[in-house]
Amino acid sequence: MxxxxxxxxxxxxxxxWELLESNPGVAARMSDIAKKAGxxxxxxxxxxxxxxxxxxxTTKHQDEVxxxxxxxxxxxxxxxxxxxxxxxxxxxxxxxxxxxxxxxTLMVMQATDEDAARAWGERMADMRExxxxxxxxxxxxxxxxxxxxxxxxxxxxxxSIPTWEHLTQxxxxxxxKYIAQITEVARKTLVKSAG
Amino acid sequence: MxxxxxxxxxxxxxxxWELLESNPGVAARMSDIAKKAGxxxxxxxxxxxxxxxxxxxTTKHQDEVxxxxxxxxxxxxxxxxxxxxxxxxxxxxxxxxxxxxxxxTLMVMQATDEDAARAWGERMADMRExxxxxxxxxxxxxxxxxxxxxxxxxxxxxxSIPTWEHLTQxxxxxxxKYIAQITEVARKTLVKSAG
DNA sequence: TGCGTCAATTTACACGGTGTAAATAAACCG
DNA sequence: CGGTTTATTTACACCGTGTAAATTGACGCA
Numbered sequence: 502m503x504x505x506x507x508x509x510x511x512x513x514x515x516x517x518w519e520l521l522e523s524n525p526g527v528a529a530r531m532s533d534i535a536k537k538a539g540x541x542x543x544x545x546x547x548x549x550x551x552x553x554x555x556x557x558x559t560t561k562h563q564d565e566v567x568x569x570x571x572x573x574x575x576x577x578x579x580x581x582x583x584x585x586x587x588x589x590x591x592x593x594x595x596x597x598x599x600x601x602x603x604x605x606t607l608m609v610m611q612a613t614d615e616d617a618a619r620a621w622g623e624r625m626a627d628m629r630e631x632x633x634x635x636x637x638x639x640x641x642x643x644x645x646x647x648x649x650x651x652x653x654x655x656x657x658x659x660x661s662i663p664t665w666e667h668l669t670q671x672x673x674x675x676x677x678k679y680i681a682q683i684t685e686v687a688r689k690t691l692v693k694s695a696g
Numbered sequence: 697m698x699x700x701x702x703x704x705x706x707x708x709x710x711x712x713w714e715l716l717e718s719n720p721g722v723a724a725r726m727s728d729i730a731k732k733a734g735x736x737x738x739x740x741x742x743x744x745x746x747x748x749x750x751x752x753x754t755t756k757h758q759d760e761v762x763x764x765x766x767x768x769x770x771x772x773x774x775x776x777x778x779x780x781x782x783x784x785x786x787x788x789x790x791x792x793x794x795x796x797x798x799x800x801t802l803m804v805m806q807a808t809d810e811d812a813a814r815a816w817g818e819r820m821a822d823m824r825e826x827x828x829x830x831x832x833x834x835x836x837x838x839x840x841x842x843x844x845x846x847x848x849x850x851x852x853x854x855x856s857i858p859t860w861e862h863l864t865q866x867x868x869x870x871x872x873k874y875i876a877q878i879t880e881v882a883r884k885t886l887v888k889s890a891g
Numbered sequence: 892t893g894c895g896t897c898a899a900t901t902t903a904c905a906c907g908g909t910g911t912a913a914a915t916a917a918a919c920c921g
Numbered sequence: 922c923g924g925t926t927t928a929t930t931t932a933c934a935c936c937g938t939g940t941a942a943a944t945t946g947a948c949g950c951a
Contacts (some may be wrong), residue, residue, distance in 0.1 A: 525807075526807035526808075527807055527808055528807075528808070605807070609804055609807045609808075612721035612722055612723075612800070612804045613721075613722055613723070613804075625866075651877070654863065654867040654869065655863075655877065655881070657862070657867070658859055658862045658863055658867070661858070661859075661862055663856070663858030663859070663862070664853060664856075664858070664859065667852070667853045667856055667858070668849065668853055671820075672849040672852070672853070674849065682846070682850065685885065686850070686881065689884045689885050690880065690881045690884050690885065
């Protein structure tokens with residue numbers, strides 16, 4: 502899926518990735534990334550048109566390495582809607598911490614950079630598809646408490662990265678507590694007469 | 697509460713405020729603010745040490761003008777815990793759109809600027825107090841479903857600005873729907889056997 | 892050996908935005 | 922009138938991004 506697999510390109514992506522991860526949202530400078538990749542600053546521009554595109558490429562590379570598609574696809578094998586909801590929350594919820602560093606950076610850049618906003622928007626739209634599918638499964642079971650759109654929006658928000666950040670970083674909830682509580686909230690608000 | 701009330705200082709704050717509001721998160725440049733305030737760029741530095749402090753002062757000024765304290769205090773007059781929860785959600789939830797422009801800017805700057813992070817953190821800590829008070833009232837009624845801390849964290853997250861932004865901006869929920877649904881979620885997850 | 896080419900390096904520079912500094916002007920007040 | 926405050930103008934240092942150009946080194950190939 503990547504247009505170029507030259508080893509230095511990969512080295513650069515890895516360097517960017519590590520820097521963003523160690524300092525989420527702060528958006529490392531080009532010179533930092535270059536140094537970490539063992540490459541001159543100008544060399545970065547041989548592989549990426551600008552800083553924003555480098556970061557976008559970093560997220561895409563990350564998705565490739567981790568295989569988001571397969572991961573989220575797993576939840577599709579669940580039989581009942583409720584099982585599927587749980588599986589999706591667990592799959593996505595446990596994926597967030599792995600991508601948080603890069604994701605946060607792109608989220609922050611979104612405010613000032615149109616390309617970053619577009620890239621981030623697409624990524625979140627993909628995620629919403631997963632929410633919609635889980636909600637649909639619930640609805641087919643006749644277990645949905647709300648209209649589909651509202652339910653999808655709500656689940657989408659519950660599973661958003663800022664929500665994860667708020668609970669695990671600001672409130673210092675351990676990851677397991679986050680998963681457990683979000684699952685609880687989702688069930689109580691979305692599933693008909695369920696605890 | 698403000699240390700200086702010179703008319704130009706106020707004009708500058710108002711200009712910054714309007715600019716941030718019309719373009720949330722993008723962080724207007726000093727020259728833009730100066731132009732809007734009808735003042736030279738350098739004059740800004742006579743009133744504020746730097747850009748970050750100007751924005752921090754802008755939020756404080758805003759809180760003064762709007763009177764957050766009184767607004768949130770109103771929810772304290774409710775008798776039962778449930779009424780109080782509802783009142784708090786409505787008060788704060790309807791306050792968010794008024795401050796969103798400036799708030800978002802500070803949130804974005806938080807990532808790169810320590811002073812902004814500190815100021816924003818304090819503001820959010822204040823808000824958490826309100827959540828804690830509402831939860832406490834619920835608990836006194838014996839109507840709380842969770843331990844106090846977890847419940848407070850959850851309500852705090854539910855009422856966070858990113859959550860509001862996600863639902864009203866990304867999902868284009870009207871403000872009333874936001875209030876109604878958040879109230880619903882809060883009740884279902886926090887209040888013992890309530891719909 | 893020599894040529895072309897590709898990747899990367901070095902050096903230099905333009906641009907935009909922040910913040911500092913200094914000299915000047917205008918308004919106000921005693 | 923002189924002093925103080927407030928703001929203005931101009932200039933500049935600094936930093937980070939992105940563009941450009943000249944240079945080097947390695948590789949394959951005839």
